Structures are given as structure tokens and as C-alpha cells.
Amino acid sequence: xxxxxxxxxxxxxxxxxxxxxxxxxxxxxxxxxxxxxxxxxxxxxxxxxxxxxxxxxxxxxxxxxxxxxxxxxxxxxxxxxxxxxxxxx
Numbered sequence: 001x002x003x004x005x006x007x008x009x010x011x012x013x014x015x016x017x018x019x020x021x022x023x024x025x026x027x028x029x030x031x032x033x034x035x036x037x038x039x040x041x042x043x044x045x046x047x048x049x050x051x052x053x054x055x056x057x058x059x060x061x062x063x064x065x066x067x068x069x070x071x072x073x074x075x076x077x078x079x080x081x082x083x084x085x086x087x088x089x
Contacts, residue, residue, distance in 0.1 A: 001019055009016055039047075044058070051058045 006016065006019065009019075047058045047061050051061045054061065
């Protein structure tokens, strides 16, 4: 399908998934890496309480809260090396 036809069908709200090869689709920046974190018992208890209230897993609460916090801070900006960073390499 030509791009012009694709755009036209998109604008007309046509379901274009049949025209796409989703077998090689990737979610950008969604690769997972396992990490272990130790929390005090009171934090785990609080996370479990919040998870029950929301009807999700503890892991889901942690992921969403961390993602929200990172989006609110400058931590998600591209890494900028400082002179202090170069003295340790």
C-alpha cells in the first residue's frame, strides 16, 4: 500500500492492522531488565495495601509509581556527562 493511501485510510479511521506486519513490531524503550530491591517491611506492607485497593500486583504499583516519578523529574532527559563524571573513568 502506498503511503498516501495508508494516510487516507488512517484519516478515515479504517482499521489498518491488517495492512501491517506486526511480527517484527517492537515497543521502544520497553525492554525489561530484572532488578532486586530490598524494602523495609513497612514499605512492602504499604505497597501491598495499595495494590489490593487498586486490584493490581505489588510489582504493578512499583512500576507505575517509579515511572510517574521519573517522568516528573529531569532524570528522563538524555545523559549529560559532567566534569565530575570524567574523573572516575
